[in-house]
Amino acid sequence: MSETPTGDLALRAAALDAADGLGKLRDRFDLPEGLVYLDGNSLGALPATVPGRVTDVVAREWGELLIRSWDESGWWTAPERIGDRIAPLVGAAPGRIVVGDSTSVNLFKALVGAARLAGRTQQRGSGERTELLVDATTFPTDGYIAASAARMTGLTVVPVAPEDLPGALSTRTAAVLMNHVDYRTGRLHDLPGLTAAVHAAGALAVWDLCHSAGALPVGLDEHGVDLAVGCTYKYLNGGPGAPAYLYVADRHQADFDSPLPGWNSHAEPFAMIPGYVPADGAVRGRVGTPDILSMLALEAALDAWEGVDMAEVRAKSLALTDFFLECVDAYVPRGRVETVTPLAHAERGSQVSLRTANAADTMKQLIGRGVIGDFRAPDVLRFGFTPLYVGFADAERAARTLGDICG
Amino acid sequence: MSETPTGDLALRAAALDAADGLGKLRDRFDLPEGLVYLDGNSLGALPATVPGRVTDVVAREWGELLIRSWDESGWWTAPERIGDRIAPLVGAAPGRIVVGDSTSVNLFKALVGAARLAGRTQQRGSGERTELLVDATTFPTDGYIAASAARMTGLTVVPVAPEDLPGALSTRTAAVLMNHVDYRTGRLHDLPGLTAAVHAAGALAVWDLCHSAGALPVGLDEHGVDLAVGCTYKYLNGGPGAPAYLYVADRHQADFDSPLPGWNSHAEPFAMIPGYVPADGAVRGRVGTPDILSMLALEAALDAWEGVDMAEVRAKSLALTDFFLECVDAYVPRGRVETVTPLAHAERGSQVSLRTANAADTMKQLIGRGVIGDFRAPDVLRFGFTPLYVGFADAERAARTLGDICG
Numbered sequence: 001m002s003e004t005p006t007g008d009l010a011l012r013a014a015a016l017d018a019a020d021g022l023g024k025l026r027d028r029f030d031l032p033e034g035l036v037y038l039d040g041n042s043l044g045a046l047p048a049t050v051p052g053r054v055t056d057v058v059a060r061e062w063g064e065l066l067i068r069s070w071d072e073s074g075w076w077t078a079p080e081r082i083g084d085r086i087a088p089l090v091g092a093a094p095g096r097i098v099v100g101d102s103t104s105v106n107l108f109k110a111l112v113g114a115a116r117l118a119g120r121t122q123q124r125g126s127g128e129r130t131e132l133l134v135d136a137t138t139f140p141t142d143g144y145i146a147a148s149a150a151r152m153t154g155l156t157v158v159p160v161a162p163e164d165l166p167g168a169l170s171t172r173t174a175a176v177l178m179n180h181v182d183y184r185t186g187r188l189h190d191l192p193g194l195t196a197a198v199h200a201a202g203a204l205a206v207w208d209l210c211h212s213a214g215a216l217p218v219g220l221d222e223h224g225v226d227l228a229v230g231c232t233y234k235y236l237n238g239g240p241g242a243p244a245y246l247y248v249a250d251r252h253q254a255d256f257d258s259p260l261p262g263w264n265s266h267a268e269p270f271a272m273i274p275g276y277v278p279a280d281g282a283v284r285g286r287v288g289t290p291d292i293l294s295m296l297a298l299e300a301a302l303d304a305w306e307g308v309d310m311a312e313v314r315a316k317s318l319a320l321t322d323f324f325l326e327c328v329d330a331y332v333p334r335g336r337v338e339t340v341t342p343l344a345h346a347e348r349g350s351q352v353s354l355r356t357a358n359a360a361d362t363m364k365q366l367i368g369r370g371v372i373g374d375f376r377a378p379d380v381l382r383f384g385f386t387p388l389y390v391g392f393a394d395a396e397r398a399a400r401t402l403g404d405i406c407g
Numbered sequence: 408m409s410e411t412p413t414g415d416l417a418l419r420a421a422a423l424d425a426a427d428g429l430g431k432l433r434d435r436f437d438l439p440e441g442l443v444y445l446d447g448n449s450l451g452a453l454p455a456t457v458p459g460r461v462t463d464v465v466a467r468e469w470g471e472l473l474i475r476s477w478d479e480s481g482w483w484t485a486p487e488r489i490g491d492r493i494a495p496l497v498g499a500a501p502g503r504i505v506v507g508d509s510t511s512v513n514l515f516k517a518l519v520g521a522a523r524l525a526g527r528t529q530q531r532g533s534g535e536r537t538e539l540l541v542d543a544t545t546f547p548t549d550g551y552i553a554a555s556a557a558r559m560t561g562l563t564v565v566p567v568a569p570e571d572l573p574g575a576l577s578t579r580t581a582a583v584l585m586n587h588v589d590y591r592t593g594r595l596h597d598l599p600g601l602t603a604a605v606h607a608a609g610a611l612a613v614w615d616l617c618h619s620a621g622a623l624p625v626g627l628d629e630h631g632v633d634l635a636v637g638c639t640y641k642y643l644n645g646g647p648g649a650p651a652y653l654y655v656a657d658r659h660q661a662d663f664d665s666p667l668p669g670w671n672s673h674a675e676p677f678a679m680i681p682g683y684v685p686a687d688g689a690v691r692g693r694v695g696t697p698d699i700l701s702m703l704a705l706e707a708a709l710d711a712w713e714g715v716d717m718a719e720v721r722a723k724s725l726a727l728t729d730f731f732l733e734c735v736d737a738y739v740p741r742g743r744v745e746t747v748t749p750l751a752h753a754e755r756g757s758q759v760s761l762r763t764a765n766a767a768d769t770m771k772q773l774i775g776r777g778v779i780g781d782f783r784a785p786d787v788l789r790f791g792f793t794p795l796y797v798g799f800a801d802a803e804r805a806a807r808t809l810g811d812i813c814g
Contacts, residue, residue, distance in 0.1 A: 030470045039474045046470035054465050054700070055458065062647055063437045063453035067446045067779060075647060102695025104669030105512055136681070141670035141695060144683040148668050152559045159681070184679075231696070240469055240482060240699035261555055262511030263548035271784060272591075274543070274566070276551040288509025288548060289638070292647035293461070294698040372474060377678060 016392035041384025044237030053300035091219035098282040111149035112259040118174035129174035169201035181211035181349030186341035215350035238298035262287035316387040331403030423799035448791025451644030460707035498626035505689040513636040518556035519666040525581035536581035576608035588618035588756030593748035622757035645705035669694035723794040738810030
């Protein structure tokens with residue numbers, strides 16, 4: 001590997017970085033010097049505001065104020081407050097997103113909720129809606145949780161390849177669970193078009209935004225999505241295992257019937273009465289006491305989005321992945337890798353997946369040379385491009401290092 | 408209020424503190440000077456090891472090692488590792504407790520799991536076991552979640568006052584959910600006796616340990632408890648909203664069938680295969696990606712238990728609450744407060760609840776004078792005694808301040 005990148009692509013990268021309006025946002029993150037970090041689609045980098053905030057939460061809010069912080073430090077309202085900060089990043093109005101629990105737990109709420117909403121709205125006398133259609137290439141937990149939600153609500157899971165979804169919809173469809181971006185291939189699915197198709201079939205559309213939120217515009221309200229979930233530790237940089245979120249469309253909020261009606265979702269939690277009365281709005285998606293340390297770290301992490309335009313993020317993401325693919329083409333001997341991620345912009349998320357023989361070992365070597373991506377069995381290298389802190393020189397160096405290893 | 412406590416009770420308190428073998432453990436906590444903190448039954452104090460550990464997790468494990476920390480920093484195995492550290496505090500062998508999610512979410516797993524276990528074991532041809540008996544005075548979330556679990560498994564919730572439980576058990580009972588210590592009154596229920604009665608009726612016993620774990624011996628394995636849950640932010644001092652835990656008895660682990668089969672509970676999570684195959688052991692109770700910041704803060708907090716004998720904790724707890732009641736009797740004008748907590752040691756947890764007119768305002772005044780307890784609607788003052796960092800002088804000052812306010 002040439003230590004001083006003076007080739008055409010390196011010069012192009014430098015020019016692209018110099019012209020990049022988002023380039024200065026890298027200063028909002030604490031990233032180790034000299035590391036090319038292309039795994040922000042798995043665990044986002046540490047935003048610079050987080051360490052100080054966490055220290056204050058632990059030492060002062062917990063250590064000194066103790067129990068008083070539930071009111072005085074705003075702990076109690078954190079789940080809906082932070083939901084409102086995520087909302088503009090995924091195109092939702094305030095009051096529609098609540099933060100807390102893991103993605104899997106929120107999926108369970110969303111899918112049971114969708115099954116119950118479908119049960120309410122189906123016309124009497126018409127055939128029953130008994131099917132839950134699930135993206136057959138989904139991240140595994142979505143499939144496992146869908147099976148449990150279906151088992152507990154009397155639905156049947158029907159796995160469907162995303163491209164076959166329109167043809168699989170019918171009057172038997174109760175709800176559909178899709179991933180906005182496929183975790184393995186990086187393929188972006190057509191959220192507006194598929195949501196419309198699901199609605200045309202009289203069913204509910206539930207979207208998993210784990211691999212799209214923070215990487216590209218989502219437009220939950222605009223496209224009429226019914227329910228959605230997502231994690232906050234990938235492109236939103238909330239920290240390892242940071243709490244996930246649940247979106248419930250305005251029109252469904254009054255009828256949303258959670259399978260996890262914990263006391264935090266009660267209309268009057270501190271009345272501590274035996275009868276459950278659900279709160280209005282996003283709060284209805286809460287369950288138990290929120291994990292404050294993780295939650296307030298996430299809140300601080302969202303400062304990194306101050307003033308950021310998601311359209312600009314998307315433009316840079318596509319430019320980065322285009323440029324990375326061009327560099328791979330130039331540096332990696334022909335036939336050594338196969339691009340799994342679609343080349344069409346409309347079908348590409350913010351990662352590039354390359355299929356190669358001996359992928360696990362190749363990724364180990366890349367990491368050893370300071371280029372961090374990840375490996376997904378059996379043969380996929382994943383490179384995530386997070387526009388807030390990854391630049392074009394990073395893309396060039398990653399491809400050049402890969403070329404060296406494969407050369 | 409006399410500023411220099413020189414009375415008999417103050418002298419007694421000083422002598423008791425001087426003789427207290429656990430008194431030196433207060434140095435394991437960062438507590439504000441001059442504060443009497445009697446709300447550790449709601450949010451435990453900050454253990455001194457936590458701030459440094461959290462700083463390291465954020466800055467080095469997340470910020471520098473990034474994604475590599477899932478392996479290199481032991482993040483992935485934290486839920487079962489920390490479960491094994493809680494285990495001896497509640498009388499469980501290793502491999503039976505897993506940490507993660509909120510108490511409410513774990514209750515849902517435990518109750519649906521119990522309903523399914525009851526369904527497996529009931530004799531064919533015998534009457535169906537259709538009832539889920541629930542402590543009628545339970546913390547509200549237990550009742551709400553029990554109702555949801557029953558609804559989704561075909562059971563019927565039957566609320567039962569704890570003293571009526573033995574008579575309510577029948578061949579219709581599938582499972583019973585009880586609180587080890589009542590959150591409002593501080594009453595300790597007879598876990599060994601009630602568990603035996605539940606078993607004699609052929610049903611499963613599920614216990615909520617939120618208000619007993621860390622305050623007194625529990626003996627989960629010894630007494631044959633079937634399933635249990637608890638939080639870690641009260642007597643275990645794990646921090647605000649720290650993850651809860653789930654206990655599954657050894658004999659039930661192979662058949663435990665979780666309603667939340669997230670990918671973290673899969674036998675091969677990184678195979679990322681569509682079919683769900685549950686892991687063996689406590690890991691089967693995991694769901695999604697664990698909230699690492701909250702979880703590792705809890706792990707550090709458990710250092711405070713190093714070398715602590717729970718029998719000694721229990722002895723001090725009873726001595727503290729006895730002494731507090733004696734001080735209340737001496738300082739508070741007769742008829743102004745009524746003791747709700749049982750006087751019999753066998754029926755007392757580690758808190759004292761006093762009923763009084765104008766309880767909310769009385770607690771506000773106490774807090775204003777540096778004595779923190781809490782208020783539970785409509786008329787209860789709660790004072791939690793956490794033997795690791797509360798002393799006899801604290802108890803004396805709290806009672807004396809209360810006497811002043813009520814005088």
